[in-house]
Amino acid sequence: MSITILGIESSCDDTSAAVIRDGVMLSNVIAGQAVHEAYGGVVPELASRAHQQNIIPVVTEAIKRAGIDRSELSAIAFTRGPGLMGSLLVGTSFSKGLALSLHIPMIEVNHLQAHVLAHFIKEHPEDDHQPAFPFLCLLVSGGNSQIIKVDSYNKMEVIGQTIDDAAGEAFDKCAKVMGLGYPGGPVVNRLANEGNPKAFKFSKPHIPGLNYSFSGLKTSFLYTLRDKLAENADFIEENKADLCASLQATVVDILMDKLRKASQETGIKEIAVAGGVSANSGLRDAFEDHARRYGWNVFLPQFAFTTDNAAMVAITGYYKYLDRLFCPMDAVPFSRVEI
Incomplete structure:
Protein backbone atom coordinates (compact mmCIF):
# COMPACT_ATOMS: atom_id res chain seq x y z
CA MET A 1 0.00 0.00 0.00
CA SER A 2 1.31 3.44 -0.92
CA ILE A 3 2.46 5.87 1.75
CA THR A 4 1.34 9.43 1.04
CA ILE A 5 2.68 12.23 3.23
CA LEU A 6 1.53 15.84 3.37
CA GLY A 7 4.37 18.07 4.53
CA ILE A 8 3.79 21.51 6.08
CA GLU A 9 6.59 24.05 6.60
CA SER A 10 6.12 27.35 8.46
CA SER A 11 9.32 27.92 10.42
CA CYS A 12 10.07 31.43 9.17
CA ASP A 13 8.49 33.53 6.41
CA ASP A 14 7.65 30.92 3.76
CA THR A 15 4.38 29.00 3.95
CA SER A 16 4.82 25.72 2.12
CA ALA A 17 2.96 22.45 1.59
CA ALA A 18 4.06 19.39 -0.36
CA VAL A 19 2.85 15.88 -1.09
CA ILE A 20 5.22 12.93 -1.35
CA ARG A 21 4.09 9.40 -2.22
CA ASP A 22 6.52 6.52 -1.59
CA GLY A 23 9.42 8.97 -1.62
CA VAL A 24 8.42 10.65 -4.89
CA MET A 25 7.38 14.31 -4.86
CA LEU A 26 3.94 14.97 -6.32
CA SER A 27 3.75 18.67 -5.47
CA ASN A 28 5.61 21.43 -3.63
CA VAL A 29 3.91 24.80 -3.19
CA ILE A 30 5.56 27.81 -1.54
CA ALA A 31 4.06 31.21 -0.68
CA GLY A 32 6.62 33.89 0.20
CA GLN A 33 6.11 37.10 2.18
CA ALA A 34 7.26 40.29 0.45
CA VAL A 35 6.09 42.41 3.40
CA HIS A 36 9.44 41.98 5.19
CA GLU A 37 11.51 43.68 2.48
CA ALA A 38 10.55 47.12 3.76
CA TYR A 39 11.99 46.30 7.19
CA GLY A 40 15.30 44.77 6.13
CA GLY A 41 14.52 41.48 7.84
CA VAL A 42 11.75 39.14 8.93
CA VAL A 43 9.27 40.67 11.37
CA PRO A 44 7.94 37.74 13.47
CA GLU A 45 4.45 39.14 14.11
CA LEU A 46 3.90 39.95 10.43
CA ALA A 47 5.22 36.51 9.46
CA SER A 48 2.74 34.65 11.67
CA ARG A 49 -0.18 36.71 10.36
CA ALA A 50 0.83 35.99 6.77
CA HIS A 51 1.06 32.26 7.55
CA GLN A 52 -2.53 32.36 8.81
CA GLN A 53 -3.63 33.88 5.53
CA ASN A 54 -1.57 31.56 3.34
CA ILE A 55 -1.73 28.12 4.91
CA ILE A 56 -5.20 27.01 3.77
CA PRO A 57 -4.79 28.03 0.10
CA VAL A 58 -1.23 26.63 0.01
CA VAL A 59 -2.26 23.23 1.41
CA THR A 60 -5.31 23.13 -0.87
CA GLU A 61 -3.14 23.88 -3.90
CA ALA A 62 -0.54 21.26 -2.94
CA ILE A 63 -3.19 18.54 -2.70
CA LYS A 64 -4.76 19.69 -5.97
CA ARG A 65 -1.43 19.68 -7.86
CA ALA A 66 -0.63 16.23 -6.47
CA GLY A 67 -3.83 14.94 -8.06
CA ILE A 68 -5.02 13.22 -4.91
CA ASP A 69 -7.87 13.43 -2.46
CA ARG A 70 -7.29 14.28 1.20
CA SER A 71 -8.63 10.84 2.12
CA GLU A 72 -5.52 9.30 0.49
CA LEU A 73 -3.13 10.93 2.95
CA SER A 74 -1.33 8.52 5.30
CA ALA A 75 0.04 11.15 7.70
CA ILE A 76 0.86 14.83 8.09
CA ALA A 77 4.48 15.86 8.67
CA PHE A 78 5.03 19.34 10.08
CA THR A 79 7.98 21.46 11.12
CA ARG A 80 8.05 21.51 14.92
CA GLY A 81 11.22 23.60 15.17
CA PRO A 82 13.54 25.38 15.26
CA GLY A 83 12.12 28.63 13.96
CA LEU A 84 9.96 31.62 14.86
CA MET A 85 7.49 30.59 17.55
CA GLY A 86 4.51 32.45 16.09
CA SER A 87 5.10 31.00 12.64
CA LEU A 88 5.59 27.48 13.98
CA LEU A 89 2.37 27.72 15.99
CA VAL A 90 0.37 28.35 12.82
CA GLY A 91 1.75 25.27 11.06
CA THR A 92 1.53 23.07 14.15
CA SER A 93 -2.06 24.06 14.96
CA PHE A 94 -3.21 23.61 11.38
CA SER A 95 -1.54 20.18 11.18
CA LYS A 96 -3.27 19.05 14.38
CA GLY A 97 -6.68 20.14 13.13
CA LEU A 98 -6.29 18.50 9.74
CA ALA A 99 -4.87 15.29 11.19
CA LEU A 100 -7.75 15.02 13.66
CA SER A 101 -10.35 15.63 10.95
CA LEU A 102 -8.83 12.92 8.73
CA HIS A 103 -8.06 10.49 11.58
CA ILE A 104 -4.42 10.14 10.53
CA PRO A 105 -1.19 10.44 12.55
CA MET A 106 1.12 13.44 12.80
CA ILE A 107 4.90 13.35 12.38
CA GLU A 108 7.11 16.05 13.89
CA VAL A 109 10.09 17.16 11.83
CA ASN A 110 13.29 18.89 12.87
CA HIS A 111 13.79 21.72 10.36
CA LEU A 112 17.58 21.25 10.26
CA GLN A 113 17.34 17.50 9.65
CA ALA A 114 14.84 18.20 6.88
CA HIS A 115 17.36 20.41 5.06
CA VAL A 116 19.86 17.53 5.13
CA LEU A 117 17.30 15.00 3.91
CA ALA A 118 16.25 17.25 1.00
CA HIS A 119 18.84 15.25 -0.95
CA PHE A 120 16.54 12.22 -0.78
CA ILE A 121 13.56 13.84 -2.51
CA LYS A 122 12.76 11.96 -5.70
CA GLU A 123 11.14 13.72 -8.63
CA HIS A 124 10.45 10.42 -10.38
CA PRO A 125 10.62 6.77 -9.22
CA GLU A 126 13.91 6.10 -11.05
CA ASP A 127 15.70 9.03 -9.39
CA ASP A 128 18.64 7.46 -7.53
CA HIS A 129 21.06 10.39 -7.14
CA GLN A 130 21.29 10.43 -3.35
CA PRO A 131 24.33 10.36 -1.07
CA ALA A 132 25.29 7.05 0.50
CA PHE A 133 25.57 6.73 4.28
CA PRO A 134 27.68 7.89 5.98
CA PHE A 135 28.11 11.30 4.40
CA LEU A 136 29.05 14.80 5.48
CA CYS A 137 26.61 17.65 4.95
CA LEU A 138 27.53 21.32 5.11
CA LEU A 139 24.34 23.05 6.29
CA VAL A 140 24.60 26.78 5.58
CA SER A 141 21.82 29.32 5.87
CA GLY A 142 20.96 32.65 7.46
CA GLY A 143 20.78 31.03 10.87
CA ASN A 144 23.04 28.00 10.66
CA SER A 145 26.54 26.99 9.59
CA GLN A 146 27.18 23.39 10.55
CA ILE A 147 29.12 20.35 9.42
CA ILE A 148 26.97 17.29 10.05
CA LYS A 149 28.01 13.64 9.94
CA VAL A 150 24.99 11.72 8.66
CA ASP A 151 24.96 7.99 9.48
CA SER A 152 21.27 7.45 8.64
CA TYR A 153 18.10 9.48 8.21
CA ASN A 154 17.60 9.56 11.99
CA LYS A 155 21.22 9.53 13.19
CA MET A 156 23.07 12.79 12.64
CA GLU A 157 25.90 14.38 14.58
CA VAL A 158 27.05 18.00 14.41
CA ILE A 159 30.85 17.85 14.32
CA GLY A 160 31.42 21.55 13.61
CA GLN A 161 29.33 24.71 13.82
CA THR A 162 29.55 28.48 14.03
CA ILE A 163 30.31 29.93 17.44
CA ASP A 164 28.76 33.29 16.51
CA ASP A 165 27.28 34.46 13.20
CA ALA A 166 26.16 32.12 10.44
CA ALA A 167 27.49 32.44 6.88
CA GLY A 168 24.15 33.61 5.50
CA GLU A 169 23.88 36.17 8.29
CA ALA A 170 27.30 37.54 7.36
CA PHE A 171 26.18 37.91 3.74
CA ASP A 172 22.95 39.66 4.72
CA LYS A 173 24.52 42.05 7.23
CA CYS A 174 27.35 43.05 4.91
CA ALA A 175 24.86 43.53 2.10
CA LYS A 176 22.73 45.73 4.33
CA VAL A 177 25.57 48.17 5.10
CA MET A 178 26.19 48.43 1.35
CA GLY A 179 22.55 49.30 0.81
CA LEU A 180 21.78 46.17 -1.22
CA GLY A 181 18.44 45.44 0.47
CA TYR A 182 17.03 42.27 2.01
CA PRO A 183 17.65 39.42 1.58
CA GLY A 184 21.18 40.43 0.66
CA GLY A 185 22.72 37.04 -0.06
CA PRO A 186 21.30 36.63 -3.59
CA VAL A 187 22.27 40.21 -4.49
CA VAL A 188 25.84 39.64 -3.26
CA ASN A 189 25.99 36.48 -5.37
CA ARG A 190 24.78 38.28 -8.49
CA LEU A 191 27.21 41.18 -8.12
CA ALA A 192 30.08 38.84 -7.19
CA ASN A 193 29.84 37.26 -10.64
CA LEU A 229 34.54 55.86 2.74
CA ALA A 230 36.60 58.38 4.72
CA GLU A 231 38.79 58.73 1.62
CA ASN A 232 36.04 58.50 -1.00
CA ALA A 233 32.33 59.01 -0.30
CA ASP A 234 31.45 57.05 -3.47
CA PHE A 235 33.65 54.08 -2.60
CA ILE A 236 30.83 51.55 -2.16
CA GLU A 237 29.03 52.53 -5.34
CA GLU A 238 32.25 52.41 -7.35
CA ASN A 239 33.38 49.05 -5.94
CA LYS A 240 30.18 47.08 -5.27
CA ALA A 241 31.00 44.17 -7.55
CA ASP A 242 34.56 43.78 -6.25
CA LEU A 243 33.42 44.07 -2.63
CA CYS A 244 30.79 41.37 -3.16
CA ALA A 245 33.19 39.10 -5.03
CA SER A 246 35.85 39.44 -2.31
CA LEU A 247 33.32 38.90 0.47
CA GLN A 248 31.88 35.83 -1.21
CA ALA A 249 35.32 34.35 -1.89
CA THR A 250 36.31 34.81 1.77
CA VAL A 251 33.12 33.17 3.11
CA VAL A 252 33.51 30.23 0.72
CA ASP A 253 37.18 29.79 1.66
CA ILE A 254 36.27 29.68 5.36
CA LEU A 255 33.51 27.14 4.76
CA MET A 256 35.56 24.86 2.53
CA ASP A 257 38.66 24.94 4.73
CA LYS A 258 36.85 23.31 7.66
CA LEU A 259 34.90 20.96 5.38
CA ARG A 260 38.19 19.67 3.90
CA LYS A 261 39.48 19.12 7.41
CA ALA A 262 36.31 17.24 8.36
CA SER A 263 36.64 15.00 5.31
CA GLN A 264 40.27 14.25 6.17
CA GLU A 265 39.51 13.47 9.81
CA THR A 266 36.53 11.21 9.10
CA GLY A 267 37.76 9.69 5.86
CA ILE A 268 34.37 10.44 4.30
CA LYS A 269 34.27 11.61 0.69
CA GLU A 270 30.50 11.62 0.20
CA ILE A 271 29.92 15.36 0.68
CA ALA A 272 26.62 17.25 0.44
CA VAL A 273 25.56 20.85 0.98
CA ALA A 274 22.16 22.13 2.10
CA GLY A 275 20.40 25.29 3.25
CA GLY A 276 19.78 28.66 1.65
CA VAL A 277 23.45 29.51 1.07
CA SER A 278 23.83 26.26 -0.93
CA ALA A 279 22.28 28.22 -3.82
CA ASN A 280 25.36 30.47 -3.90
CA SER A 281 27.21 29.97 -7.18
CA GLY A 282 30.64 30.51 -5.60
CA LEU A 283 30.02 27.74 -3.06
CA ARG A 284 28.69 25.41 -5.74
CA ASP A 285 31.77 26.05 -7.89
CA ALA A 286 33.97 25.29 -4.87
CA PHE A 287 32.20 21.95 -4.36
CA GLU A 288 32.73 21.00 -7.99
CA ASP A 289 36.39 22.05 -7.73
CA HIS A 290 36.91 19.94 -4.61
CA ALA A 291 35.26 16.98 -6.30
CA ARG A 292 37.95 17.14 -8.98
CA ARG A 293 40.87 17.88 -6.65
CA TYR A 294 40.08 15.57 -3.74
CA GLY A 295 37.96 12.84 -5.30
CA TRP A 296 34.83 13.87 -3.43
CA ASN A 297 31.43 12.58 -4.53
CA VAL A 298 29.44 15.81 -4.14
CA PHE A 299 25.72 16.43 -3.93
CA LEU A 300 24.26 19.85 -4.69
CA PRO A 301 20.52 20.34 -4.05
CA GLN A 302 18.23 21.68 -6.72
CA PHE A 303 17.61 25.39 -6.24
CA ALA A 304 13.97 24.69 -5.33
CA PHE A 305 15.15 22.68 -2.33
CA THR A 306 17.79 25.10 -1.01
CA THR A 307 15.37 27.47 0.71
CA ASP A 308 12.67 26.48 3.20
CA ASN A 309 10.18 24.14 1.54
CA ALA A 310 7.69 21.48 2.55
CA ALA A 311 9.07 18.77 0.25
CA MET A 312 12.03 18.33 2.60
CA VAL A 313 9.58 18.10 5.52
CA ALA A 314 7.48 15.52 3.70
CA ILE A 315 10.46 13.30 2.77
CA THR A 316 11.63 13.37 6.39
CA GLY A 317 8.11 12.45 7.44
CA TYR A 318 8.09 9.60 4.94
CA TYR A 319 11.18 7.97 6.46
CA LYS A 320 9.85 8.47 10.00
CA TYR A 321 6.52 6.94 8.92
CA LEU A 322 8.33 3.78 7.85
CA ASP A 323 9.45 3.40 11.48
CA ARG A 324 6.06 4.48 12.85
CA LEU A 325 7.60 7.48 14.60
CA PHE A 326 4.42 9.42 15.19
CA CYS A 327 3.93 12.44 17.40
CA PRO A 328 1.26 13.04 20.07
CA MET A 329 -1.47 15.61 19.57
CA ASP A 330 -0.26 17.63 22.54
CA ALA A 331 3.15 18.32 20.92
CA VAL A 332 4.15 21.99 21.03
CA PRO A 333 6.63 23.76 18.75
CA PHE A 334 10.10 24.80 19.91
CA SER A 335 12.03 27.83 18.71
CA ARG A 336 15.48 26.33 19.38
CA VAL A 337 16.76 22.79 19.10
CA GLU A 338 19.86 20.89 18.07
CA ILE A 339 20.11 18.31 15.28
Whole structure:
Protein backbone atom coordinates (compact mmCIF):
# COMPACT_ATOMS: atom_id res chain seq x y z
CA MET A 1 0.00 0.00 0.00
CA SER A 2 1.31 3.44 -0.92
CA ILE A 3 2.46 5.87 1.75
CA THR A 4 1.34 9.43 1.04
CA ILE A 5 2.68 12.23 3.23
CA LEU A 6 1.53 15.84 3.37
CA GLY A 7 4.37 18.07 4.53
CA ILE A 8 3.79 21.51 6.08
CA GLU A 9 6.59 24.05 6.60
CA SER A 10 6.12 27.35 8.46
CA SER A 11 9.32 27.92 10.42
CA CYS A 12 10.07 31.43 9.17
CA ASP A 13 8.49 33.53 6.41
CA ASP A 14 7.65 30.92 3.76
CA THR A 15 4.38 29.00 3.95
CA SER A 16 4.82 25.72 2.12
CA ALA A 17 2.96 22.45 1.59
CA ALA A 18 4.06 19.39 -0.36
CA VAL A 19 2.85 15.88 -1.09
CA ILE A 20 5.22 12.93 -1.35
CA ARG A 21 4.09 9.40 -2.22
CA ASP A 22 6.52 6.52 -1.59
CA GLY A 23 9.42 8.97 -1.62
CA VAL A 24 8.42 10.65 -4.89
CA MET A 25 7.38 14.31 -4.86
CA LEU A 26 3.94 14.97 -6.32
CA SER A 27 3.75 18.67 -5.47
CA ASN A 28 5.61 21.43 -3.63
CA VAL A 29 3.91 24.80 -3.19
CA ILE A 30 5.56 27.81 -1.54
CA ALA A 31 4.06 31.21 -0.68
CA GLY A 32 6.62 33.89 0.20
CA GLN A 33 6.11 37.10 2.18
CA ALA A 34 7.26 40.29 0.45
CA VAL A 35 6.09 42.41 3.40
CA HIS A 36 9.44 41.98 5.19
CA GLU A 37 11.51 43.68 2.48
CA ALA A 38 10.55 47.12 3.76
CA TYR A 39 11.99 46.30 7.19
CA GLY A 40 15.30 44.77 6.13
CA GLY A 41 14.52 41.48 7.84
CA VAL A 42 11.75 39.14 8.93
CA VAL A 43 9.27 40.67 11.37
CA PRO A 44 7.94 37.74 13.47
CA GLU A 45 4.45 39.14 14.11
CA LEU A 46 3.90 39.95 10.43
CA ALA A 47 5.22 36.51 9.46
CA SER A 48 2.74 34.65 11.67
CA ARG A 49 -0.18 36.71 10.36
CA ALA A 50 0.83 35.99 6.77
CA HIS A 51 1.06 32.26 7.55
CA GLN A 52 -2.53 32.36 8.81
CA GLN A 53 -3.63 33.88 5.53
CA ASN A 54 -1.57 31.56 3.34
CA ILE A 55 -1.73 28.12 4.91
CA ILE A 56 -5.20 27.01 3.77
CA PRO A 57 -4.79 28.03 0.10
CA VAL A 58 -1.23 26.63 0.01
CA VAL A 59 -2.26 23.23 1.41
CA THR A 60 -5.31 23.13 -0.87
CA GLU A 61 -3.14 23.88 -3.90
CA ALA A 62 -0.54 21.26 -2.94
CA ILE A 63 -3.19 18.54 -2.70
CA LYS A 64 -4.76 19.69 -5.97
CA ARG A 65 -1.43 19.68 -7.86
CA ALA A 66 -0.63 16.23 -6.47
CA GLY A 67 -3.83 14.94 -8.06
CA ILE A 68 -5.02 13.22 -4.91
CA ASP A 69 -7.87 13.43 -2.46
CA ARG A 70 -7.29 14.28 1.20
CA SER A 71 -8.63 10.84 2.12
CA GLU A 72 -5.52 9.30 0.49
CA LEU A 73 -3.13 10.93 2.95
CA SER A 74 -1.33 8.52 5.30
CA ALA A 75 0.04 11.15 7.70
CA ILE A 76 0.86 14.83 8.09
CA ALA A 77 4.48 15.86 8.67
CA PHE A 78 5.03 19.34 10.08
CA THR A 79 7.98 21.46 11.12
CA ARG A 80 8.05 21.51 14.92
CA GLY A 81 11.22 23.60 15.17
CA PRO A 82 13.54 25.38 15.26
CA GLY A 83 12.12 28.63 13.96
CA LEU A 84 9.96 31.62 14.86
CA MET A 85 7.49 30.59 17.55
CA GLY A 86 4.51 32.45 16.09
CA SER A 87 5.10 31.00 12.64
CA LEU A 88 5.59 27.48 13.98
CA LEU A 89 2.37 27.72 15.99
CA VAL A 90 0.37 28.35 12.82
CA GLY A 91 1.75 25.27 11.06
CA THR A 92 1.53 23.07 14.15
CA SER A 93 -2.06 24.06 14.96
CA PHE A 94 -3.21 23.61 11.38
CA SER A 95 -1.54 20.18 11.18
CA LYS A 96 -3.27 19.05 14.38
CA GLY A 97 -6.68 20.14 13.13
CA LEU A 98 -6.29 18.50 9.74
CA ALA A 99 -4.87 15.29 11.19
CA LEU A 100 -7.75 15.02 13.66
CA SER A 101 -10.35 15.63 10.95
CA LEU A 102 -8.83 12.92 8.73
CA HIS A 103 -8.06 10.49 11.58
CA ILE A 104 -4.42 10.14 10.53
CA PRO A 105 -1.19 10.44 12.55
CA MET A 106 1.12 13.44 12.80
CA ILE A 107 4.90 13.35 12.38
CA GLU A 108 7.11 16.05 13.89
CA VAL A 109 10.09 17.16 11.83
CA ASN A 110 13.29 18.89 12.87
CA HIS A 111 13.79 21.72 10.36
CA LEU A 112 17.58 21.25 10.26
CA GLN A 113 17.34 17.50 9.65
CA ALA A 114 14.84 18.20 6.88
CA HIS A 115 17.36 20.41 5.06
CA VAL A 116 19.86 17.53 5.13
CA LEU A 117 17.30 15.00 3.91
CA ALA A 118 16.25 17.25 1.00
CA HIS A 119 18.84 15.25 -0.95
CA PHE A 120 16.54 12.22 -0.78
CA ILE A 121 13.56 13.84 -2.51
CA LYS A 122 12.76 11.96 -5.70
CA GLU A 123 11.14 13.72 -8.63
CA HIS A 124 10.45 10.42 -10.38
CA PRO A 125 10.62 6.77 -9.22
CA GLU A 126 13.91 6.10 -11.05
CA ASP A 127 15.70 9.03 -9.39
CA ASP A 128 18.64 7.46 -7.53
CA HIS A 129 21.06 10.39 -7.14
CA GLN A 130 21.29 10.43 -3.35
CA PRO A 131 24.33 10.36 -1.07
CA ALA A 132 25.29 7.05 0.50
CA PHE A 133 25.57 6.73 4.28
CA PRO A 134 27.68 7.89 5.98
CA PHE A 135 28.11 11.30 4.40
CA LEU A 136 29.05 14.80 5.48
CA CYS A 137 26.61 17.65 4.95
CA LEU A 138 27.53 21.32 5.11
CA LEU A 139 24.34 23.05 6.29
CA VAL A 140 24.60 26.78 5.58
CA SER A 141 21.82 29.32 5.87
CA GLY A 142 20.96 32.65 7.46
CA GLY A 143 20.78 31.03 10.87
CA ASN A 144 23.04 28.00 10.66
CA SER A 145 26.54 26.99 9.59
CA GLN A 146 27.18 23.39 10.55
CA ILE A 147 29.12 20.35 9.42
CA ILE A 148 26.97 17.29 10.05
CA LYS A 149 28.01 13.64 9.94
CA VAL A 150 24.99 11.72 8.66
CA ASP A 151 24.96 7.99 9.48
CA SER A 152 21.27 7.45 8.64
CA TYR A 153 18.10 9.48 8.21
CA ASN A 154 17.60 9.56 11.99
CA LYS A 155 21.22 9.53 13.19
CA MET A 156 23.07 12.79 12.64
CA GLU A 157 25.90 14.38 14.58
CA VAL A 158 27.05 18.00 14.41
CA ILE A 159 30.85 17.85 14.32
CA GLY A 160 31.42 21.55 13.61
CA GLN A 161 29.33 24.71 13.82
CA THR A 162 29.55 28.48 14.03
CA ILE A 163 30.31 29.93 17.44
CA ASP A 164 28.76 33.29 16.51
CA ASP A 165 27.28 34.46 13.20
CA ALA A 166 26.16 32.12 10.44
CA ALA A 167 27.49 32.44 6.88
CA GLY A 168 24.15 33.61 5.50
CA GLU A 169 23.88 36.17 8.29
CA ALA A 170 27.30 37.54 7.36
CA PHE A 171 26.18 37.91 3.74
CA ASP A 172 22.95 39.66 4.72
CA LYS A 173 24.52 42.05 7.23
CA CYS A 174 27.35 43.05 4.91
CA ALA A 175 24.86 43.53 2.10
CA LYS A 176 22.73 45.73 4.33
CA VAL A 177 25.57 48.17 5.10
CA MET A 178 26.19 48.43 1.35
CA GLY A 179 22.55 49.30 0.81
CA LEU A 180 21.78 46.17 -1.22
CA GLY A 181 18.44 45.44 0.47
CA TYR A 182 17.03 42.27 2.01
CA PRO A 183 17.65 39.42 1.58
CA GLY A 184 21.18 40.43 0.66
CA GLY A 185 22.72 37.04 -0.06
CA PRO A 186 21.30 36.63 -3.59
CA VAL A 187 22.27 40.21 -4.49
CA VAL A 188 25.84 39.64 -3.26
CA ASN A 189 25.99 36.48 -5.37
CA ARG A 190 24.78 38.28 -8.49
CA LEU A 191 27.21 41.18 -8.12
CA ALA A 192 30.08 38.84 -7.19
CA ASN A 193 29.84 37.26 -10.64
CA GLU A 194 30.80 40.65 -12.08
CA GLY A 195 33.66 41.45 -9.68
CA ASN A 196 37.24 40.53 -8.81
CA PRO A 197 37.40 38.14 -5.82
CA LYS A 198 40.98 39.24 -5.08
CA ALA A 199 40.30 42.97 -5.03
CA PHE A 200 40.02 43.16 -1.23
CA LYS A 201 41.28 41.01 1.62
CA PHE A 202 39.21 40.44 4.73
CA SER A 203 40.26 38.67 7.90
CA LYS A 204 39.73 34.93 8.28
CA PRO A 205 39.25 33.44 11.75
CA HIS A 206 41.62 30.94 13.32
CA ILE A 207 39.20 28.77 15.27
CA PRO A 208 40.44 25.37 16.51
CA GLY A 209 38.74 22.17 15.44
CA LEU A 210 35.90 22.18 12.96
CA ASN A 211 33.96 25.17 14.28
CA TYR A 212 33.29 28.34 12.33
CA SER A 213 33.29 32.05 13.14
CA PHE A 214 32.08 34.85 10.89
CA SER A 215 31.92 37.80 13.30
CA GLY A 216 35.55 38.73 12.62
CA LEU A 217 34.97 38.74 8.89
CA LYS A 218 31.93 40.96 9.34
CA THR A 219 33.93 43.39 11.49
CA SER A 220 36.81 43.41 9.01
CA PHE A 221 34.38 44.18 6.20
CA LEU A 222 32.79 47.05 8.14
CA TYR A 223 36.19 48.56 9.02
CA THR A 224 37.26 48.38 5.37
CA LEU A 225 34.15 50.30 4.33
CA ARG A 226 34.67 52.85 7.11
CA ASP A 227 38.27 53.55 6.15
CA LYS A 228 37.62 53.67 2.40
CA LEU A 229 34.54 55.86 2.74
CA ALA A 230 36.60 58.38 4.72
CA GLU A 231 38.79 58.73 1.62
CA ASN A 232 36.04 58.50 -1.00
CA ALA A 233 32.33 59.01 -0.30
CA ASP A 234 31.45 57.05 -3.47
CA PHE A 235 33.65 54.08 -2.60
CA ILE A 236 30.83 51.55 -2.16
CA GLU A 237 29.03 52.53 -5.34
CA GLU A 238 32.25 52.41 -7.35
CA ASN A 239 33.38 49.05 -5.94
CA LYS A 240 30.18 47.08 -5.27
CA ALA A 241 31.00 44.17 -7.55
CA ASP A 242 34.56 43.78 -6.25
CA LEU A 243 33.42 44.07 -2.63
CA CYS A 244 30.79 41.37 -3.16
CA ALA A 245 33.19 39.10 -5.03
CA SER A 246 35.85 39.44 -2.31
CA LEU A 247 33.32 38.90 0.47
CA GLN A 248 31.88 35.83 -1.21
CA ALA A 249 35.32 34.35 -1.89
CA THR A 250 36.31 34.81 1.77
CA VAL A 251 33.12 33.17 3.11
CA VAL A 252 33.51 30.23 0.72
CA ASP A 253 37.18 29.79 1.66
CA ILE A 254 36.27 29.68 5.36
CA LEU A 255 33.51 27.14 4.76
CA MET A 256 35.56 24.86 2.53
CA ASP A 257 38.66 24.94 4.73
CA LYS A 258 36.85 23.31 7.66
CA LEU A 259 34.90 20.96 5.38
CA ARG A 260 38.19 19.67 3.90
CA LYS A 261 39.48 19.12 7.41
CA ALA A 262 36.31 17.24 8.36
CA SER A 263 36.64 15.00 5.31
CA GLN A 264 40.27 14.25 6.17
CA GLU A 265 39.51 13.47 9.81
CA THR A 266 36.53 11.21 9.10
CA GLY A 267 37.76 9.69 5.86
CA ILE A 268 34.37 10.44 4.30
CA LYS A 269 34.27 11.61 0.69
CA GLU A 270 30.50 11.62 0.20
CA ILE A 271 29.92 15.36 0.68
CA ALA A 272 26.62 17.25 0.44
CA VAL A 273 25.56 20.85 0.98
CA ALA A 274 22.16 22.13 2.10
CA GLY A 275 20.40 25.29 3.25
CA GLY A 276 19.78 28.66 1.65
CA VAL A 277 23.45 29.51 1.07
CA SER A 278 23.83 26.26 -0.93
CA ALA A 279 22.28 28.22 -3.82
CA ASN A 280 25.36 30.47 -3.90
CA SER A 281 27.21 29.97 -7.18
CA GLY A 282 30.64 30.51 -5.60
CA LEU A 283 30.02 27.74 -3.06
CA ARG A 284 28.69 25.41 -5.74
CA ASP A 285 31.77 26.05 -7.89
CA ALA A 286 33.97 25.29 -4.87
CA PHE A 287 32.20 21.95 -4.36
CA GLU A 288 32.73 21.00 -7.99
CA ASP A 289 36.39 22.05 -7.73
CA HIS A 290 36.91 19.94 -4.61
CA ALA A 291 35.26 16.98 -6.30
CA ARG A 292 37.95 17.14 -8.98
CA ARG A 293 40.87 17.88 -6.65
CA TYR A 294 40.08 15.57 -3.74
CA GLY A 295 37.96 12.84 -5.30
CA TRP A 296 34.83 13.87 -3.43
CA ASN A 297 31.43 12.58 -4.53
CA VAL A 298 29.44 15.81 -4.14
CA PHE A 299 25.72 16.43 -3.93
CA LEU A 300 24.26 19.85 -4.69
CA PRO A 301 20.52 20.34 -4.05
CA GLN A 302 18.23 21.68 -6.72
CA PHE A 303 17.61 25.39 -6.24
CA ALA A 304 13.97 24.69 -5.33
CA PHE A 305 15.15 22.68 -2.33
CA THR A 306 17.79 25.10 -1.01
CA THR A 307 15.37 27.47 0.71
CA ASP A 308 12.67 26.48 3.20
CA ASN A 309 10.18 24.14 1.54
CA ALA A 310 7.69 21.48 2.55
CA ALA A 311 9.07 18.77 0.25
CA MET A 312 12.03 18.33 2.60
CA VAL A 313 9.58 18.10 5.52
CA ALA A 314 7.48 15.52 3.70
CA ILE A 315 10.46 13.30 2.77
CA THR A 316 11.63 13.37 6.39
CA GLY A 317 8.11 12.45 7.44
CA TYR A 318 8.09 9.60 4.94
CA TYR A 319 11.18 7.97 6.46
CA LYS A 320 9.85 8.47 10.00
CA TYR A 321 6.52 6.94 8.92
CA LEU A 322 8.33 3.78 7.85
CA ASP A 323 9.45 3.40 11.48
CA ARG A 324 6.06 4.48 12.85
CA LEU A 325 7.60 7.48 14.60
CA PHE A 326 4.42 9.42 15.19
CA CYS A 327 3.93 12.44 17.40
CA PRO A 328 1.26 13.04 20.07
CA MET A 329 -1.47 15.61 19.57
CA ASP A 330 -0.26 17.63 22.54
CA ALA A 331 3.15 18.32 20.92
CA VAL A 332 4.15 21.99 21.03
CA PRO A 333 6.63 23.76 18.75
CA PHE A 334 10.10 24.80 19.91
CA SER A 335 12.03 27.83 18.71
CA ARG A 336 15.48 26.33 19.38
CA VAL A 337 16.76 22.79 19.10
CA GLU A 338 19.86 20.89 18.07
CA ILE A 339 20.11 18.31 15.28
